[in-house]
Amino acid sequence: MYLQDFKAMLNRLSKGFLATISLGALLASSNFGFAASQTIKIAYEGALTGPVAFFGIPIGNGVQLAVAQNQEALAKLGIDLQYVPADDQVDAAQAPTVARKVIQDADIIGVVGPIFGSTTNAVGPLYTQASVPMLTMGTAAALATKGWTMFRVVPNDDLQAAAVADYMTKALKITKIGVIDDGTQYGHGLAAAVKAQVAKDGGSVVVEEAIDPNGDDFSSTVSKITASGAKGVFLGASVNTETVFNRQLVEGGYSGTFFAPDGTLSPDYVKLAGPSSEGTYFTSQAAPVADYGGPKDGPLATFFNDYKAKFSADAQAYSAEGFDATSMIVAAIKSGVRDRAGLVDYLRSKDYRGLTRTYKFQANGEPESDTSINIYQIKNGKIAWLGASSDLTK
Amino acid sequence: MSCLASLQQQFFASLFNGLAIGSIYALIALGLTMVYGILNLINFAHGEIFMIGAFAALGVLSALGVSASSSGLGITLAIAAAALAAMAASGAAAMLLEVVAYRPLRRRGAPRHAAMISGLGCSVAIQETFALAFGRGNLPYPSVFPLKTLLVVESGRITSRMVLIMICTLGMMILLDRVVMHTRLGRGIRALAQDPVAAGLMGVNISRAILVTFLIGGLCAGLGGVLYGIYFSKTSYMLGFIPGLKGLTAAILGGVGNLPGAVLGGLLLGLMENLGGACLPGQLKDVVGFGALLLVLVFRPQGLLGERLARRT
Known part of the structure; x- marks a missing residue:
């Protein structure tokens, strides 16, 4: 104990000493008329390797692009803007280690990410304690109840689930619905919210079941669905389970509507689920990319072109949202914000018009406006954007 | 819906699904039970031997570039080639496993749990x-094998894939029976399973007999791997984990070391899982399978058809 107190005192002393020196240095440099140069870094925490890398890399690229496009402008303000990749593989066990590294780098002003609810949940307390703002794409609804320095750049899963239920009951007029999940935080959270909204919309849930995310044989669940006469099925799961299930469901003789959640929306889906994927619906908070029928001109189209030029690949789901989140941090820096606490204040009070939507956050970190969910469907082996759920379910 | 009503409604669907997946469990169980019968060793890498077969078949199918629109003869030949490649790869891998992981330990007289850890x-x-080589995601099988419903009995459908699985499994079992009996x-292997010391004294080449046992187990697992890949249209690096566990369960259920027992255990496990899954919530279907194993072990520890293990001195 004594030793620790002594160490802490020594630490305080040395910090004070350093501060005096740097203050002196600052004064000296300003005497000679140089603008003080400062390095500011923006970190991206998401999957750059591992099983979800297909989903995480395009978001990181969006962040990287926004940083690259603003470096010159900020250099004029004496700021050296840098991009820091923080690869957590979307593994909640690894995420805290990655987050601690980010926190230790005092030049990092804010984090874009984490990109999943599970990882956001794992690092939320750490970032909050260090007042690092995180602009997360994690969509689990409960994250907003914890008082973290979290700002969710996309609508949460309760809204996504409501869009699934509304679309099935109102647009497709389906009343008998099966709701399946893989028992994970993500899948189960979505499924529970879909069930609640189906009941609210006057439909009935005729099959509800959890399946094993590591299993391959879902035949007993498929038999239950076909026996129940369900005309619509939602499965909350990750892409591997979702595609295996999709295939078995269709091959098992089911001919109704099948809905998959945002985490599975990728061109790989068609490859993995094969011909059975034809007609599968998706909900996603992500704005439509060019390939899915996104805009052909305007700022979003320009972003798609810039992205393709830099990375020789097409932008994917959430690339533009990653770009927007980074651009909002850059806007804060341009307005004079220089540290983490300042950025938290800025995000809590200001709004920003991005490529995909207007970003303004409520006190709990949820987006305040533009909470539309996009609906997609696989047509002729390609993902096609149908429109925003609010327009489609009127 | 009550358990029994739902069971009645989905009885035939569960029956056919259960027999199909149970046949694959049986193929895996055969290799495990033979190795256990002669070495008293659970080969924990057996699931991976099965997975290697699924990958080898996928490699051949991709290389041949067949698709659903190819001619019937082309598809048949491609699937036969894929099955042969899967069995060859799994057989070779199983023998390599014995030579690398188990034989050196046996030569040095290491205890059996050391061999188990080596296998793990x-x-x-x-x-x-x-x-590392293929990524951690699923790899899809090309949709070559046409999915036709051949027979409908109430809720159940017998598809062309189920028939393929059952024919291949049956063929493999007849072949295995010919070889072993x-x-x-086969006589050498059976002698080894009864009493290794006496078998050695009678001139059985023990190392070779063990190697052949691994080879046969690998061939069965490889066939199981390609059938599993075609049935579920996928493979992945984790493909063998759960089927490996199920194969072990099937082997114990039927009686370790007992070949007909392994087949019976596999089919029963497949049926119980699917019938249980129809009756109870789907996530509990493994509980039914493993629960049945527990009951069998309590009342008949030697398995349904009885153990056949080497006499150890």
């Missing part, structure tokens, strides 16, 4: 090697 280590090493090689 190989299992993880093979999984991770495949994860009616050849010199």
Whole structure:
């Protein structure tokens, strides 16, 4: 104990000493008329390797692009803007280690990410304690109840689930619905919210079941669905389970509507689920990319072109949202914000018009406006954007 | 819906699904039970041998570039080639496993649990090697084998894939029976399973007999791997984990070391899982399978058809 107190005192002393020196240095440099140069870094925490890398890399690229496009402008303000990749593989066990590294780098002003609810949940307390703002794409609804320095750049899963239920009951007029999940935080959270909204919309849930995310044989669940006469099925799961299930469901003789959640929306889906994927619906908070029928001109189209030029690949789901989140941090820096606490204040009070939507956050970190969910469907082996759920379910 | 009503409604669907997946469990169980019968060793890397077969078949199918629109003869030949490649790859891998992971330990008189750990280590090493080479996601099988419904009985449908699985499994079992019961090689293996010391004294080449046992187990697992890949249209580096566990369960259920027992255990496990899954919530279907195993072990510890293990001195 004594030793620790002594160490802490020594630490305080040395910090004070350093501060005096740097203050002196600052004064000296300003005497000679140089603008003080400062390095500011923006970190991206998401999957750059591992099983979800297909989903995480395009978001990181969006962040990287926004940083690259603003470096010159900020250099004029004496700021050296840098991009820091923080690869957590979307593994909640690894995420805290990655987050601690980010926190230790005092030049990092804010984090874009984490990109999943599970990882956001794992690092939320750490970032909050260090007042690092995180602009997360994690969509689990409960994250907003914890008082973290979290700002969710996309609508949460309760809204996504409501869009699934509304679309099935109102647009497709389906009343008998099966709701399946893989028992994970993500899948189960979505499924529970879909069930609640189906009941609210006057439909009935005729099959509800959890399946094993590591299993391959879902035949007993498929038999239950076909026996129940369900005309619509939602499965909350990750892409591997979702595609295996999709295939078995269709091959098992089911001919109704099948809905998959945002985490599975990728061109790989068609490859993995094969011909059975034809007609599968998706909900996603992500704005439509060019390939899915996104805009052909305007700022979003320009972003798609810039992205393709830099990375020789097409932008994917959430690339533009990653770009927007980074651009909002850059806007804060341009307005004079220089540290983490300042950025938290800025995000809590200001709004920003991005490529995909207007970003303004409520006190709990949820987006305040533009909470539309996009609906997609696989047509002729390609993902096609149908429109925003609010327009489609009127 | 009550359990029984739902069971009644989905009885035939569960029956056919259960027999199909149970046949694959039986193919895996055969290799496990034979190795256990002669070495008293659970080969924990057996699931990975099965996975290697699924990958080899996928490699051949991709290389041949067949698709659903190819001619019937082309598809048949491609699937036969894929099955042969899968069995060859799994058979070779199983023999390599014996030579690398088990034989050196046996030669040095290491205790059996050391061999078990060695097998577990190989299992993880093979999984991770495949994860590095092919990624951690699923790899889809090309949709070559036409999915036709051949017969409908109430809720149940017998599809062409189920028939393929059952024919292949049956063929493999007849072949295995011929080899084990009616050849010199088979007699050697059976002698080894009864009493290794006496078998050695009678001139059985023990190392070779063990190697052949691993080879036969690998061939069965490889066939199981390609059938599993075609049935579920996928493979992945973790493909063998759960089927490996199920195969072990099937082997114990039927009586370790007992070949007909392994087949019976596999089919029963497949049926119980699917009938249980129809009756109870789907996530509990494994509980039904493993629960049945528990009951069998309590009342009949030697398994349904009885153990056949080597006499150890």
